[in-house]
Amino acid sequence: MRNPKPCKACKLHRKRCAWSCSNTRTCERCSSLDIECIQSDECSELLDEGIDFKAQDGYEEVQTWSHDVDRLHSDLLELQSKKDDLERFMSMARMQQQQEQRLQQTKQQQQPEWQLSIVNGFLQLETPIQTIQELNQFTQASIQYLSPFAGLFKQEPLCFDSTSVSTALGLGVLLQRTLISRPRKKPFSMIDYSNTDTNSTHGSAAPPAFLDYRAIMEYIIPPYLEHYNTVLGLVHAPTFLKHYRSLDNPLESLVVLAVCIDALSSCPHIVTYTAMQRRIIIEDLYNKYKELLFELYEDPTRKLEVIISTSLVEGYLTDTLLRPFESRRLVYVAILICAELEKEEHEMDRVERVLFQRHHAYLEMCTRAFDMFFDDKVNFSVPEKMRVLEVLDDEPEKTKQFTRLYNHIFALIGAPYISTIMGKVNTIMYGQPCELLLEDVLQYEPYVLDWWKSLPDEMRICEDPFDPMAYKLVEKKLPPLQLFPFIALHLLTGVLTSSILQPRVVPSSINAISENVIQAVRERLKTFALNASNVLIHSLKANWDISSCDAPTFSFSIIATALYSLERLGHCTDIPFPLDLLLMMKGDFNNKRILLLPDQEVPSSSSVVASFLQNPDPSLVDLYEQYPLPGLAMLSDILMTSFTQLEQQHLNATT
Numbered sequence: 291m292r293n294p295k296p297c298k299a300c301k302l303h304r305k306r307c308a309w310s311c312s313n314t315r316t317c318e319r320c321s322s323l324d325i326e327c328i329q330s331d332e333c334s335e336l337l338d339e340g341i342d343f344k345a346q347d348g349y350e351e352v353q354t355w356s357h358d359v360d361r362l363h364s365d366l367l368e369l370q371s372k373k374d375d376l377e378r379f380m381s382m383a384r385m386q387q388q389q390e391q392r393l394q395q396t397k398q399q400q401q402p403e404w405q406l407s408i409v410n411g412f413l414q415l416e417t418p419i420q421t422i423q424e425l426n427q428f429t430q431a432s433i434q435y436l437s438p439f440a441g442l443f444k445q446e447p448l449c450f451d452s453t454s455v456s457t458a459l460g461l462g463v464l465l466q467r468t469l470i471s472r473p474r475k476k477p478f479s480m481i482d483y484s485n486t487d488t489n490s491t492h493g494s495a496a497p498p499a500f501l502d503y504r505a506i507m508e509y510i511i512p513p514y515l516e517h518y519n520t521v522l523g524l525v526h527a528p529t530f531l532k533h534y535r536s537l538d539n540p541l542e543s544l545v546v547l548a549v550c551i552d553a554l555s556s557c558p559h560i561v562t563y564t565a566m567q568r569r570i571i572i573e574d575l576y577n578k579y580k581e582l583l584f585e586l587y588e589d590p591t592r593k594l595e596v597i598i599s600t601s602l603v604e605g606y607l608t609d610t611l612l613r614p615f616e617s618r619r620l621v622y623v624a625i626l627i628c629a630e631l632e633k634e635e636h637e638m639d640r641v642e643r644v645l646f647q648r649h650h651a652y653l654e655m656c657t658r659a660f661d662m663f664f665d666d667k668v669n670f671s672v673p674e675k676m677r678v679l680e681v682l683d684d685e686p687e688k689t690k691q692f693t694r695l696y697n698h699i700f701a702l703i704g705a706p707y708i709s710t711i712m713g714k715v716n717t718i719m720y721g722q723p724c725e726l727l728l729e730d731v732l733q734y735e736p737y738v739l740d741w742w743k744s745l746p747d748e749m750r751i752c753e754d755p756f757d758p759m760a761y762k763l764v765e766k767k768l769p770p771l772q773l774f775p776f777i778a779l780h781l782l783t784g785v786l787t788s789s790i791l792q793p794r795v796v797p798s799s800i801n802a803i804s805e806n807v808i809q810a811v812r813e814r815l816k817t818f819a820l821n822a823s824n825v826l827i828h829s830l831k832a833n834w835d836i837s838s839c840d841a842p843t844f845s846f847s848i849i850a851t852a853l854y855s856l857e858r859l860g861h862c863t864d865i866p867f868p869l870d871l872l873l874m875m876k877g878d879f880n881n882k883r884i885l886l887l888p889d890q891e892v893p894s895s896s897s898v899v900a901s902f903l904q905n906p907d908p909s910l911v912d913l914y915e916q917y918p919l920p921g922l923a924m925l926s927d928i929l930m931t932s933f934t935q936l937e938q939q940h941l942n943a944t945t
Contacts, residue, residue: 367633370636425811458851458854463662468906501574503575507534507550511553513561518553525645526644530545547578547582550575565889568918572606583620596624600649601656603617604653610919614660628653648679668716669709695749698745701741702779702782708737712785724790739756742775752776761828780826784819787855791812791816820868826855856868867939872933889917891923897927
């Protein structure tokens with residue numbers, strides 16, 4: 291029953307103040323939060339009587355103890371900071387030692403000599419450079435020996451043109467950006483699902499009130515934890531299962547609701563529900579989730595639950611429902627809570643601390659993606675907290691392996707050099723040119739090779755990952771520990787090298803590097819791009835068994851990057867288009883249509899991709915709202931259109 295005089299807490303937060311018949315001294319809200327319930331009239335009477343609460347016995351002692359606790363917290367934070375500084379120092383020392391060893395090896399090798407002169411205040415190379423090998427040698431020598439005199443060099447960046455907006459990698463972001471001007475659509479609960487098939491082995495598409503959620507959870511949670519979660523490690527299975535099994539009503543747990551939402555939206559290959567069944571179930575779960583989430587925002591003891599659950603539902607909102615703005619709001623609130631919880635991190639047990647680290651890092655990366663989507667702020671750097679993720683002793687061995695792999699991969703993509711160059715190249719995907727120094731381009735191969743050689747022996751499947759025949763290695767059944775670093779390297783290489791295949795060269799009389807050298811660099815980039823496509827497509831065909839339930843999101847990344855590389859190579863009229871690779875990937879994709887739910891594929895006759903590229907009308911995106919899972923429909927449209935465009939592009943070139 292509603293209290294005619296709301297208590298102090300409910301009145302302050304403008305919440306409904308309800309009292310149970312069995313307890314007329316504490317409202318339901320204060321009882322659930324386990325706080326003292328002070329009625330408005332009692333509070334007023336105490337104030338009217340002029341009682342000085344500070345004068346109560348023990349007040350001064352409590353204040354003293356409070357100051358002591360604050361001081362201890364400060365000391366602990368200082369010790370933790372010193373520990374972090376020491377670890378960073380040791381890491382830098384190891385890196386410096388490795389660099390010195392490489393430098394010593396370089397000095398031991400025979401180096402050519404170059405004649406230099408200063409003309410009009412500029413350092414000019416007199417010795418002509420004829421080959422790409424000579425250019426690489428001179429670049430490395432100039433970096434090593436002439437860096438203090440960088441001011442003597444005339445830096446003239448090269449402009450790399452973009453042929454068009456990339457359908458495979460750029461269009462998805464542009465479609466997301468159009469959502470800013472779309473009117474808010476009616477809730478899905480208003481959509482008529484009376485004709486939905488209700489004959490399902492594991493569930494029903496009947497209205498949510500008649501669903502057996504305990505049976506649904508028993509069906510979807512085990513495979514989610516066994517397959518999908520072992521790759522990402524966002525849920526600690528033993529702790530979660532203990533919590534789940536202790537609940538009388540799992541619908542009252544924020545994390546359980548979030549896990550179910552993530553399982554139904556991210557793992558189409560794990561369960562047999564149709565798209566409509568998934569959407570009906572998820573929509574009802576998400577409504578329950580939001581009600582509980584807004585309550586827990588005000589509970590200072592449940593911060594970690596809010597952070598974990600926000601990470602788990604972010605993909606559903608952004609990628610499945612195409613509601614990036616709603617997702618962005620939840621993520622930013624969770625980031626603020628992370629900042630508060632960092633001060634309490636020393637009070638957590640090990641499981642809580644490791645989960646907090648992983649989810650904090652995940653949310654940070656989400657904010658980077660949102661900044662890129664909506665504000666054109668490109669930041670490819672990896673937060674410090676994400677570079678070394680910890681593992682737990684009782685986690686599956688696969689989770690430990692993937693976590694170690696992520697640490698090595700983050701060390702590569704989070705490096706300042708890679709972050710800077712990828713931030714510039716990013717504009718080419720959206721049809722805009724970029725500028726790079728030739729030196730930056732030439733540094734890529736030796737930089738990545740240094741990273742490759744720094745990997746443990748058990749993670750390297752070969753000595754030279756750029757060997758044109760290295761793609762044959764992935765035809766073997768390789769464990770993730772060996773396959774993933776190789777794929778990550780070629781994902782990065784495929785995006786970078788295929789983006790800069792169209793240099794705009796303006797010869798200069800004071801530039802000792804001839805146009806022939808620029809052309810030689812371009813030939814090298816084409817080789818890298820073609821080799822990366824070869825590796826990715828063969829990896830997808832031979833080593834990526836999607837039916838084994840291992841993270842299909844990675845397969846989408848492989849397909850999209852390979853399509854992007856082939857798309858850019860197709861605009862190079864001076865090389866034959868690798869039609870065999872395209873047909874191989876298309877055949878493999880068609881054989882594994884389990885990647886996409888059958889009833890979410892947009893027919894080619896209804897595709898909006900071509901129309902959107904010519905006229906970016908926000909209303910075109912409404913097509914995807916006709917499907918229960920709009921994000922999967924958009925992804926289907928983009929991938930199938932990319933295949934069609936590449937085949938048509940090749941046909942036009944041959945005729």
